[in-house]
Amino acid sequence: MFVTIYDIAQYxxxxxxxxxEYARVRLPMLGGCNGCGATLACYNMYPxxxxxxxxxxxxxxxxxxxxxxxxxxxxxxxxxxxxxxxKALVEYLKEIGLADDTCQxxxxxxxxxxxxxxxxxxxxxxxxxxxxxxxxVPMDIPAELRGVELNIEQVREFAGQPxxxxxxxxx
Ligand SMILES: [Zn+2]
Numbered sequence: 001m002f003v004t005i006y007d008i009a010q011y012x013x014x015x016x017x018x019x020x021e022y023a024r025v026r027l028p029m030l031g032g033c034n035g036c037g038a039t040l041a042c043y044n045m046y047p048x049x050x051x052x053x054x055x056x057x058x059x060x061x062x063x064x065x066x067x068x069x070x071x072x073x074x075x076x077x078x079x080x081x082x083x084x085x086x087k088a089l090v091e092y093l094k095e096i097g098l099a100d101d102t103c104q105x106x107x108x109x110x111x112x113x114x115x116x117x118x119x120x121x122x123x124x125x126x127x128x129x130x131x132x133x134x135x136x137v138p139m140d141i142p143a144e145l146r147g148v149e150l151n152i153e154q155v156r157e158f159a160g161q162p163x164x165x166x167x168x169x170x171x
Contacts, residue, residue: 002062003069005029005053006043011066017042026074033058047073078132083109083121089137092155093120098135098162120162128167137162 005027009017012025022029022042031040034050035058046059047069054062063069081104082090093099098120106113109127119131128134138160145154 002046002059002064003066004043005031005045005047008047008066008069008073009042011070028053035059078116078118079104080118080120081106081109081113083107083114083119083123086150086155088150088152088155091152092159093137095156096162098137125167128165129169131167134165134167135162136165 006017009022009025009027012027014021014025014027017029019029027042028045029042031045031053032038033040033055034048034052035054038055040053040055044056045053046056046062047053048059048063049061049072054060063072080099082093082099083106084090085107090099090105093103094101099105103120104113109119109121109123111127111130114123114127115130117131118133118135119128120135120137122136123131123134139155139158140160141150141158150158
């Protein structure tokens, strides 16, 4: 048995099954079966892996559970991992919205750490190629302060505009 749009809406906390509530949770309330063209409402509309909605007679690749459906229909943003040894930089990244308290912060990255993630920091290219993207905050540090642990005021002063890189392996 597959889940219907109605099941998903309920799971997402919809109690009043109306258009406004469905719009809020980004679900269709009405649709047409991609197989036979029948008009469907939330309670007999089956989302599928193909991305189309189908009727009970036509549905083949529906979702067995609401969790499965939600994971497929609303892919979550890739997780962010911050690679740095500098605490003040992490603090600064939070200030400018590039990191939050849920971000993993690591000093040294392994392939497993960065694969499929948004990475904030500096990575060797072979690791950068595994990440979804790499965001670097360029630091214009005066010569006399190189290698010195910076405080948050200094990071604010020396940090430039963040730059996002997408590194691909050319085959
Ligand atoms: Zn159908």
